[in-house]
Amino acid sequence: MGALMMNTAKLEDARLVAATLAGDQGAFQELVERYQSRLFALTRHYTRSAVEIEDIVQDTFLKAFRRLDSFDHRSSFYTWIYRIATNTILDVLKRRGRSPIQAVEDPELLGEVAPVDVPAPSANLDAKEVSEITHQVLEHLPDIFRTVLVMREFDEMSYQDIADTLGISIGTVESRLFRARARFKDKLLSLHPEFGGR
Amino acid sequence: MICKECLRLIPRYLDGELDEAWSAPLRRHLIDCPECRKAASGEKAFERWFAGEGPEVAVPDGFAARVARRAFAGDTGERSGAAVGAEAEAPILRFVLRATAVAAVLLLLLTAWMRSAQRVEGPIRATTPGRPLEVILQDLRERRQRLLEPAAKTEEARTTEPEETPLEEGPAGEGDR
Helix, strand or coil, X not given: CHHHHHHHHHHHHHHHHHHHHCCCHHXXXXXXXXXXXXXXXXXXXXXXXXXXXXXXXHHHHHHHHHCXXXXXXXXXXXXXXXXXXXXXXXXXXXXXXXXXXXXXXXXXXXXXXXXXXXXXXXXXXXXXXXXXXXXXXXXXXXXXXXXXXXXXXXXXXXXXXXXXXXXXXXXXXXXXXXXXXXXXXXXXXXHCHHHHCX | CCHHHHHHHHHHHHCCCCCHHHHHHHHHHHHHCHHHHHHHHHHHHHHHHHCCCCCCCCCCCCHHHHHXXXXXXXXXXXXHHHXXXXXXXXXXXXXXXXHHHHHHHHHHHHXXXXXXXXXXXXXXXXXXXXXXXXXXXXXXXXXXXXXHHHHHHHHHHHHHHHHHCCCCCCCCCHHHC
């Protein structure tokens, strides 16, 4: 059933892409409507500015439109546009002077991290509070770690997809995720020591 | 499988990225080792920090229509990069503007000081090349006056001499006619 729905979605995407390439503006608008919410949510993991989020998502779709004839349907349209969105976000972060994802990795950032034990969020916290704390902690992480955590934990991307999107090896994805999680736990406890007491 | 190896593989196992050749011995180890089982359980609990949907982001009204319109109008989507680039340049621009403003104020102050210094030294100003026109004219008038003074005296002497000598013959009032 799920596979059938996925296939239907893929066929619909293919039809909209073909119609857009044939000059149908309405088809492209429909394509944007299908994925705009997910891209807004993705971009929100990296910036709180509503204006910046809108700019990034808009530019992602405009870049996708410009390169639409290079979309070969091997991956889903979302996977394809997700890569464009990630690269647009990383480009913005880089221009803003944040740590680039593919730069020579700072040994300080990647130094050995001792595993810290962090319990699951307390049952007293509702989903919104947990999400708020998680994003507060994510904002304190270098982008190099935040990116892999967002891709893996929120977007449930496979190691291979993360590797392809970031242009790194699967081994690097694995080690970076390991360090990112350790960093997250460490930062969580430094910002909220109350979670370490149980 | 030893504990060290097991602990290294647990995240990958929980992420569903470990193939069966490694997963089977890992599961067997977890059954036998309470310490590693505890570590695996801790990792699984950690995942719950990411279970939420994330903050809600409202898509602005008419966003899709606007983007489609721009795309078909030829917008290439390089704006956010440029905007952020401009944002990054903003501190430099702010510094340059402030430095220019400070320099302009200093220049004005310096000019005002120089003007006031010149006013204090007024008499010097009258002899400098930049003296006012009325001063120059007055100077020229005085010079002219000095030059004309001897000639006027000579003329005066010449015109008073005939009074002492007899006038030319002829009726005195002839010239009036």
